[in-house]
Structures are given as structure tokens and as C-alpha cells.
Amino acid sequence: xxxxxxxxNPDADTLRxxxxxxxxxxxxxxxxxxxxxxxxxxxxxxxxVMAGYxxxxxxxxxxxxxxxxxxxxxxxxxxxxxxxxxGDRWITxxxxxxxxxxxxxxxxxxxxxxxxxxxxLGVAGMTIQALVRNPLAGPSILGVSSGAAVxxxxxxRFGLVGFGVFTLHFSAFLGGLVTLALVFWIARTGGQIAxxxxxxxxxxxxxxxxxLTSLLVLTSPDPQLAARVLFWTLGSFASAQWKLLPIPxxxxxxxxxxxxxxxxxxxxxxxxDESAAALGxxxxxFRRWMFVxxxxxxxxxxxxxxxxxxxxxILPHIVRLMLGADHRHGLPAxxxxxxxxxxxxxxxxxxxIAPLELPVGIITAMVGGPFFIWLLRRAAxxxxx
Amino acid sequence: xxxxxxxxxxxxxALAAPALAFSGFPHTDVNCDxxxxxxxxxxxxxTLSNNATEIMLALGLQDHMAGTSYMGNLxxxxxxxxxxxxxxxxxxxxxxxxxxxxxxxxxxxxxxPDGFAxxxxxxxxxxxxxxxxxxxxxxxxxxxxxFPDLWQELRDVAAIFGVPDRAEALIEGLQARxxxxxxxxxGAEPAQVFIYNGGDAxxxxxxxxxxxxxxxxxxxxxxxxxxxEMRYGTVSWEDIVDRxxxxxVVFYSLTEAGQVxxxxxxxxxxxxxDLLSTFPAVADxxxxxxxxxxxxxxxxGQPGPSSVRAVEELARLLHPERFAQ
Numbered sequence: 134x135x136x137x138x139x140x141x142n143p144d145a146d147t148l149r150x151x152x153x154x155x156x157x158x159x160x161x162x163x164x165x166x167x168x169x170x171x172x173x174x175x176x177x178x179x180x181x182v183m184a185g186y187x188x189x190x191x192x193x194x195x196x197x198x199x200x201x202x203x204x205x206x207x208x209x210x211x212x213x214x215x216x217x218x219x220g221d222r223w224i225t226x227x228x229x230x231x232x233x234x235x236x237x238x239x240x241x242x243x244x245x246x247x248x249x250x251x252x253x254l255g256v257a258g259m260t261i262q263a264l265v266r267n268p269l270a271g272p273s274i275l276g277v278s279s280g281a282a283v284x285x286x287x288x289x290r291f292g293l294v295g296f297g298v299f300t301l302h303f304s305a306f307l308g309g310l311v312t313l314a315l316v317f318w319i320a321r322t323g324g325q326i327a328x329x330x331x332x333x334x335x336x337x338x339x340x341x342x343x344x345l346t347s348l349l350v351l352t353s354p355d356p357q358l359a360a361r362v363l364f365w366t367l368g369s370f371a372s373a374q375w376k377l378l379p380i381p382x383x384x385x386x387x388x389x390x391x392x393x394x395x396x397x398x399x400x401x402x403x404x405x406d407e408s409a410a411a412l413g414x415x416x417x418x419f420r421r422w423m424f425v426x427x428x429x430x431x432x433x434x435x436x437x438x439x440x441x442x443x444x445x446x447i448l449p450h451i452v453r454l455m456l457g458a459d460h461r462h463g464l465p466a467x468x469x470x471x472x473x474x475x476x477x478x479x480x481x482x483x484x485x486i487a488p489l490e491l492p493v494g495i496i497t498a499m500v501g502g503p504f505f506i507w508l509l510r511r512a513a514x515x516x517x518x
Numbered sequence: 519x520x521x522x523x524x525x526x527x528x529x530x531x532a533l534a535a536p537a538l539a540f541s542g543f544p545h546t547d548v549n550c551d552x553x554x555x556x557x558x559x560x561x562x563x564x565t566l567s568n569n570a571t572e573i574m575l576a577l578g579l580q581d582h583m584a585g586t587s588y589m590g591n592l593x594x595x596x597x598x599x600x601x602x603x604x605x606x607x608x609x610x611x612x613x614x615x616x617x618x619x620x621x622x623x624x625x626x627x628x629x630x631p632d633g634f635a636x637x638x639x640x641x642x643x644x645x646x647x648x649x650x651x652x653x654x655x656x657x658x659x660x661x662x663x664x665f666p667d668l669w670q671e672l673r674d675v676a677a678i679f680g681v682p683d684r685a686e687a688l689i690e691g692l693q694a695r696x697x698x699x700x701x702x703x704x705g706a707e708p709a710q711v712f713i714y715n716g717g718d719a720x721x722x723x724x725x726x727x728x729x730x731x732x733x734x735x736x737x738x739x740x741x742x743x744x745x746x747e748m749r750y751g752t753v754s755w756e757d758i759v760d761r762x763x764x765x766x767v768v769f770y771s772l773t774e775a776g777q778v779x780x781x782x783x784x785x786x787x788x789x790x791x792d793l794l795s796t797f798p799a800v801a802d803x804x805x806x807x808x809x810x811x812x813x814x815x816x817x818x819g820q821p822g823p824s825s826v827r828a829v830e831e832l833a834r835l836l837h838p839e840r841f842a843q
Contacts (some may be wrong), residue, residue, distance in 0.1 A: 202609075203616040234619045238647060364636040371637055374646060486777070490637060 179462045182455050186466060190248070190473030196480050197244040198236060205232045213237065243373035244476055247493075249381040250370070250434045251444055251475025255467035256389055257430040258445025259452070263399045263460065264423050265331055268508070271446035272431040275331070276316050276338035277309040278442070281435035283342045283349075284308020286362055290349045302380055302436035309432030312338055313424055367492030368441035370479050377437055384433040388426055389468055395423065396460035403458060441494045443501025444471055444478075450508060542680045549674065550658035552641060554650045559679040560625030566612050566633030568592055568772075569822035570654060574627070575601045576823040577676050577684050584621040587613035588633070590772025592782055592817050595824045610778045615639045618649065625650045625678070629820050631657040652678070656729050656821045659749050664732045665696060668821050692826045696736060699833045702840045703738040709836045711739040712763035712805065716770070716790055718797065720752040724769055729821040730814070734767060737832035738840075755799040765836055766794060766805040771816040787813035810835075 198214070199207050209228050213236045216224040226233070258271045265275075272278055284304040319334035343366075350362045364371075392399070398419055401409040406416045434441065452467045478496040485491055545556045562584035565571040571586045575598040585608040594602045608617045612633055618626060626649050628634055634641045634653060641651045654671055656663045669689045676685035711734045713724035724730040725746040734741045742761040743753055770786040772778060779785040791811045800806050812835050818828035834841045 201616045202614040203620040231619050231622050234647065235616050239615050239619070360635050360637070369637065372640075372643070374643060376646070492637075 175457075175459070175462070179456060179466070182466060183469060186469040186473060190469055190476065193473045193476035193480060194244050194248070197247070197476050198240050200480065200484065201235065201240060203232075203235055205235060210236055214241075238375070239373070242375050242378055243370050243479070245378055246373040246381065246437060247370045247475040247479045248472035249378070249385045250438045250441065251471035251473070251478075252468040253381065253385045253388065253430045253434050253471070254441060254444040254475070255448040255452075255471025256385070256392060256464055257427040257434075259449035259460070259463055259467045260392055260399065260423060260427050261445070262449055263402055264420055264427070266403065266405075267331065268450065269332060269446075269505075270335075271443070272427070272434075273339075273440065273442045273445065275335040276312045276342065277428055277431045278435055278440040279339040279342040279346070280312025280315075281305040281309035281432040282362075282365055282440050283345050284311075284432070285365060285436060286346050286349050289358060289361060290353055302433060305436035306429055306432035309435065310425065310428040312342065313428040317424060364492065365435075365439040366494075368439035368494035368497075369482075369490065369492050370438055370475075371490060372437070381433055381437050384430055385468070388430045389464065391426060392423075393461065393464050395419075396464060399423075399460040400458070439492070439494065441475070441497055443497045443505070444474060447501045447504045447508075448474060450504075542677065542682070545677055545680070547652065547674065547678055549652050550655065550660075552651065554652075556650070556678055560650065562621065562623050563625040563627060564608065564613055564618055564621060564623040565627050565629070567629035567820065568594070568817045569820035569824070570627045570629035570633075571602065572598055572817065572822045572824055573629070573654070573672060573675055576688055577672065577679070577681065579675075579679055579681070580605055582679060584623055585613065585617075587611065587617075588772070590778040590782065591780055592772045592815055595817065595827065611773070612638050615643065615647070618644065619647060623649050625652070627652050627654075627675070628657065629654045629822065630816075654821050656727075656749075659727055661727060661747065662731070663727055663729055663821070665693075665736065665825075668729070668732075668825060669693075671821060672823075688823065692823060695826050696829060699736065699829055703833060703837055706738050706837050706840060709739045709764045710742050710761065711765045711767055711836070712742050712758055712761070713767045713769055714790060714794065715750055716786070717752070718793060720754055721758065722750060723753045724767075724819075725749060725751050729825055730767065730769060730819050733814070733819065733825055733828045733832060736829045737835075738837050739765065739832070755797075758800055759803060762803055763805045764808075765810045765812060767832065768794075768811050768813045769816070769819050770813060782815065783813065787815075 198210050199205075209232055212224055213226075213228060213233050216226055217237055254272060261270050261272060261275060262268055282305070284307050285301055287308075288301050288304040316331065316334045316338050319338070320331035322330065346362060346366065350359050353359075398409075398414055401412055401414050402416070402420070404412075410416050431445070448467050448471050449463070452463050452470060456462050456466055474497075475493070478500070479493050482491040482493040482496045485496075543556060543558055547554045547556060559582060561582055563574065563579070563582050564585045565574055565583070565587065567588045571589065572595060574580070574583060575594075578601075580601040583605050585606045586602065587607065587609045588611060589607065590610045606621070608621065612628075615638070618639070626633075626644055628651070631653060632638075634644075634651065641653070644651050652675070655667065655674075656671070669685075669692075672688060673682065673685045676682050713728075713730050713734060715722040715724055723743045724741070725748045726741065726744045727747055727749045731741045731744050735744070742758070742763050768787050768790050770782055770790065772782050774786055791813070794800060794806060794811065795809070805811070812832060814828055814832070818824040818831075
């Protein structure tokens, strides 16, 4: 390792080197597997992978529009969509108005909500992993999600209305930001962020905030609050409506644009704080603003869809395995894959015990948990070998 | 908020009765902080619970209904069976948003709050789709709920459909049956009753603001947790032992963990009785020692016309000596 360890705790050093090894391994995999494809594989491979992700996302989206508790013929769904885009000139509506409402007012916004939330979580996760140079970090592990949930539950519990219809989103955003600042502050020692401390701080903060959420629920006179909060803490796209969509979609577009513009700087961070500083990056300041941005992205997703775990944790790894650690390619790729993954997970959540719906967080956790364990085991094997 | 049905509601109502001017319309319905103005009676009502279904049928409104839901494998009361069979059952569970759109529902009526929850559809979501909604007021948890409040619910629903006379006739009949029970129970010592709603760690109870609380009171009993001003909640085994109920009403519905069960009476109610019969903490409670368990399903235990039948049946179980012959 070329990284000069800033900490003098040998255990922490080991963990950190281990973490960095996982983050760094990705480019090696890239080089090895890409070698047979010929020279300058980066751009071509990026296009290929993006095309693959686009197909996955498109298939998931089509599935999301086709399937539901009412059977609408596939052809009708396609004609309704085409009519919505092209208008009366090309396609004459011959379907029931109810079917058009089902497709355009319930299924389509739901697919778009899932896509924007999945993309935002993937992007936020990849950024956080780079910021703290720790592959085990993610929006939920750092406590941002549980903090955002507390913000949202406070609003529901006490019926706060300061910002009209956006009060819930604002309070979730604020909750996420405060939590991230808190975790960051706890983990900060001598100007450095120790990965182990960061994760432990995140776990402890999450535990406290989860308890706070439960306390707020159980002491509430509103009998419906428990069900509403359960919905939040496990995540769901069932609240999808057009009027809700501008917030997550705008947050995603702005966040992704800013982060892609900052992709080179994120790449620099992977080389270590000292190296990045030597190359002219104001590391502390950069990191602070990037944290605010990721907290905003995560907070918005929690506000519209509740806490959905593991998307922000596992998808960045999959993307890095396929594309390497370059954020200029990684961020758009993880956004696209996140969109497809979330739509697909929602589809499974709706289908598995239809017409009942499972919270989508259960599906992402059941896929994500084993992947996380595999990641840990692989790291352990490589330490031995 | 004030909500005027815009898309579907007015369109379908207008289609169904183009030239008629409805007496009593426009009608303003105020229900749990939601104000709805009806220009005409709904024509494609859908119910989201069995008691809401029975309220509609008791008022003879089956011709205004596009579907029912959430009956599972419970039985509709015999007097409504014929009308019920003629209406499409949209789902054994709560009808989904897509199913409501599919049948072009213009008014969606839930008998208790399960019907309007984030995991299915909130009232706001349905309003945005052009539907109007109502939640039976017991579900709004406004305070103690008693039979006069149920009569008001019947009047409110009848008013939405422009048939206030039917509510008065229905109430008159139901009130007469309650009066008969009152007469039989005159002067009887109230029995102490625990209304068990499943669970063991901790047990769940129907509390002071439920219809069940009112049913027990009218049947010559006292809900031992009636002093808690909530609908349902958890209690402790210690408190049950301390308050030592003479009888246990075993409340049950149609689902367990969200899934429809085949035989609610056997699979849910009897399972709950078995649990109480063998649970060490309550082994010395009078009701358990005497084996006085009385199942009441959500068809009669939730607010609706059959709540009166629940009173009649429970009164006989709590005070058999008053109903000899």
C-alpha cells in the first residue's frame, strides 16, 4: 500500500488497508478482464456496460408497467403509453378510461419514483464510499437513513406544517444532514476519519434514532402512526403520485450532475487525503460539501419512499467490479443500475404475495444482505491468502 | 380540506341520472377532517370492509355499489346474503388502487382505518384519482363511541345517497332490539369483560373508544380496559390478572399476518382461546377457570347494523339467567 496511514492504531490501520484494498481492487479486475478486448478499453467498455444496464432497467420498467392487481393486456399498455407520447394523430384510444388511469396515474409514476430513488441511492452510496474510502459504508450504514426517518416521523407525530406539502421532505432532509454531521463528528480524530470509528458511530447513531422513532410511535395517541411509520422504516413506492415526483427527480438530476462534475476529485480522494491535498484538493472542504450533497440525496429518497437499505451499499461494488473505480464512468452507471434494480425489487415486492405488497426494503435487504456477507468473506480470504 | 369530486365522480353520476335533480343535493359530508361536497348520490360505491358493506346493504344501497372487499372467509349476516351475492367481490382483502380504478369507483367507504393506509391507498391518493371517500367515524378515534354515534354514521351514509328516511327506519328497528335487551337486563350486575384481540407478548385489547366497548356495555358488561381512551392497544398480563375478568370476548377478523385464513372462527378465534386457556399467567383468572370465552368477529364487532346482533348474543352469554326460556 502506498497510502501513508494517518492513524497510529495498528488495528485501525489494518482495517483501513483492508478497506482500501477492496476499493482499489476494482481497477485491477477491470484491467485483467478488459485486456482481451484490445487497447483503450475504457470508453468502449463503459458504453457496453451502460447498454447492458439500460436493457435491464428497460425490462424492469416494462414489467412494472405491465403487471398489477388488475390485468391490463400488454398490447393495451403499450398503446396507452404510445398514445400518451404521440397523441391522437397516430393512435386512436380504444381502451377503457380506467385502464389508462391505471397505467398512467398509478403504474408509471411508481416506476419513475422507484427509478429515481434507486438511482439516487446508488449514486449516494458510491460517493459516500469514496468520501470515507470505506467499501462497507452506505447511506443506511452511516445512519443518514434512520436520521431522515426520525425527521419524517417527528413531522408526522406532531403534525408540523412549516413548509406545506414539502414539510415532510424538508424534515427528512434535515434529519439526514444532522445525523451525518453527528456521525462525522464522532468519527473524526485528529482531522482524520477512521473507518472503524465511522462505522461504529453510524451503527450507534442508527440505534439511538431507531429507538427514538419507536418512542415517538409508541407514545403517540394516533393509532395510525405505527402503520405509517412501519411503512417508512421498511420502504415502499406505494405512495407514488405525479405530484410527488418532481422532488426526487430534480434532486437526482442536480445531485448526479454535480457529482459527475466532481468525479475527478472523488477519484483523487481514493488515492488518500495526503495525495489528494498534494494535487491541490482542499480535502476537508470538498468532503464537507459532498457529505451535504449525499445527505440531501438520501434524505429526499427517505422522504418519498422510506428507508430502503442495501441499494447504496451493493450496487457501487457491482459497478466497480465491471467498470473500475473511475467515478466519471461509475456514477452514471450506478445511477442507471440503481434505477433498474429498484424497479425490479419493487416488482418482486408487489408480486410475491399479491395482492398484498411487501415493503420493498425487505427485498433489497434479502438480495443485499448475502452480497454484503460475501464481500466480507472475500475480504477475509484475501487477507489470509 | 374541501374536496369536490372532479373526474370520475361527477362524470359517472351525471351519466347515471342525466336529468334528475336530486333533493338534498348538493350535500356536504364532513368526516374525519375531510369535507366532501356531493352534487349527486354516488353510483359506483366500493366498500373496503365487511361492516361498511353491511351498512350499505342495510340501507338498501346495493344498486349504488360497484363492488365490495375485505370479507375474506367471514360470513355476511344472513339478512344481507342475497343482496351481497349480487355485487362483485373485488378482493378477499382490501381492494387495491388498481381494482378501484378498474371498477370506476366514485365513492370508497372503509368501516375501519385499515382501508385507508399507506400500504394500500390513503384518502388523499384516492381523491387525486377523482374518487370520494368516507371512513366510519369510529375509526377516526374521536373519543368514546356508542350506539347513538353508530346511528349518526347510518344517517350520514344515508344522506350521501339522498335516502335519509331509510336510515330512520333502520335505526328505529335496531333501537327497538337494543331496548328489548335493556329491558331484559334491567338492574343486572355488570359483568367484568376483557376484550382480547390476540397476541401474547404483550396481549392486545380493544379499549375504550371501540365499538366493541359499546357492545359490551350494552350487553350488561364493563370493558376492564374501557378506561383507556384509545381504540386498540397492548395491555399487560398483570393488569388482566389484577382486573380479573368474569368473561373474555375473543375478537377476531379475517386475516392473520396480512393473509386471508381459511376458517377465521377455527384458525384465529379458537387459536386465541387455546392460547388463553393454557397461558400460565392467566390460569387463575375467573373467565379462564370457568372457560367463558365468547368469540365475536369483525362482521358484528366493528360498527355496523350487526353490532346490535352482537349485543343480543353477548347479553345472553353474560347474563343467561335473564334470558331463560
